[in-house]
Amino acid sequence: MRQYSAKYPTDLPAWIKLKQHAKVIASQSVATWFSRDRERFARCSIKAGDLLIDYSRQRVKPATLKLLTQLARQAEVASARSAMFEGKVINTTEGRAVLHAALRAGARDRFSVDGESVSTEVRRVRREMLQFVDAVIAGDEVGATGERFTDVVNIGIGGSDLGIVMATQALRHVSQGLRVHAVSNVDGTQLVDVMKTVDPVRTLFVVCSKTFTTLETMTNANAARDWVAQTLGEAAVRQHFAAASTNHAAMDAFDIDPSRRFGFWDWVGGRYSLWSAVGLSIALTVGRSAFEALLAGGRQMDQHFLKAPLPDNAPVMMALLGIWNNNFLAAQSQAILPYDNRLDRFPAYLQQLQMESSGKRVRHDGKLARCDTGAVIWGEAGNNAQHSFYQLLHQGTRAIPVDFLLPARSSGASQPQQDLATANCLAQADALMQGYAQSDAIKELTAKGLSAADAKRLAPHKVHEGNRPSTVIVFPALTPRTLGQLIALY
Ligand code: F6P
16 A cells, blocks of 8 residues: 655645745736747647647746646655556555556556556457457457447446547547447437447447446446347347456346456556456457557557656646646636547546546545645537637636647648648637737727727727636647547646
């Protein structure tokens, strides 16, 4: 069991200095820092794998970064990171290691929990799962009537749904396998809608549940099972169901064929599980090589996280910026705005990842935290969001930090259209930083022919305060590898 420091972060010397520092910079503007420091972009950007994390529009200057890095050191981030990768029991309430990094490890990496190697087992399950995927896609594994499977229906919720929905949507352009559908909610409407569009003869259901007891999942799984039994006969059920779970007894009870069940372990948290057998529906959709590339991308970010010095470490800096914005600059939420529509479920995925992980008001020892913990995560795909809620980002009373996710190349549509999206994204990031002054609004309105009185009356409605923080994460294109990097980054 890992021993956590009894110290409160708020008592650390760097925290106390950051409080003071936040007051000092309160009236300073990022746009001015930019104009005075030619090196600002170089100073405030990190290359991690294929991602460029540009946080130069955040409200940080060199002194802030120095203090934030000191905070990370004083909070013993490096030893916490080692404890996680060494498979120590860092989840002290459930007495578990947190080792999803082992699931995306390379052939030579070794991971163990409590001194016991887990790498061989991880590789065995992955090998069996991908053999099954190959056989289904090739038409060697077929349904009860001998027809090839054309559709996979993932039945799961939370971590057994969100990652699958997000990744299969994000990688639609590289899909070469089955059409994917997802059923999560207990009200049954998704299942009914899916049943109207798929042919049971060619449909494979994947029951995805770490516990195999979750009410929503088991309700939907039983309803799907009844449907298969009614349409194809009871004997067909075994051939039309596969499962990913840690609960072998419950899979027995459901009568999942042993060759179609893929296990994982208690050290895989639900929200981190898409890298495990929970990713079965992803692999059935995108195919073996894309799934392996997704894992490789995740590993690339893990290597960066392990090796890069703290000030150049993208996951560490992103976490520190979150702490800075929420605890020192009074932000309460964090918007995630992807400029590739295929990433439109990425914000929903991150909601669970971050709000379930950091969504508590007590510390490891059960004492109340004395600082803000997780921010409210929300977001929507770029231009759709521009025409929906950007007014509040630019002109509302609260400054909401934004992460823009920006691929340079289109994921299989027209490059000129992606270029338009890129131009919009960068213009929004600049506008959030620069704002729009009342004097400029008056000039604009007067130039349009308004009287001086009308221009003065309307100008306040056009003012953008500016100095609103954002990070732009640029990557060459949305691919399995860059998606893996992005997920692991967060
Ligand atoms: O509601 C909490 C939760 O346990 C999540 O953490 C998890 O992802 C989800 O329910 C689904 O759980 P399971 O995979 O066991 O069905």
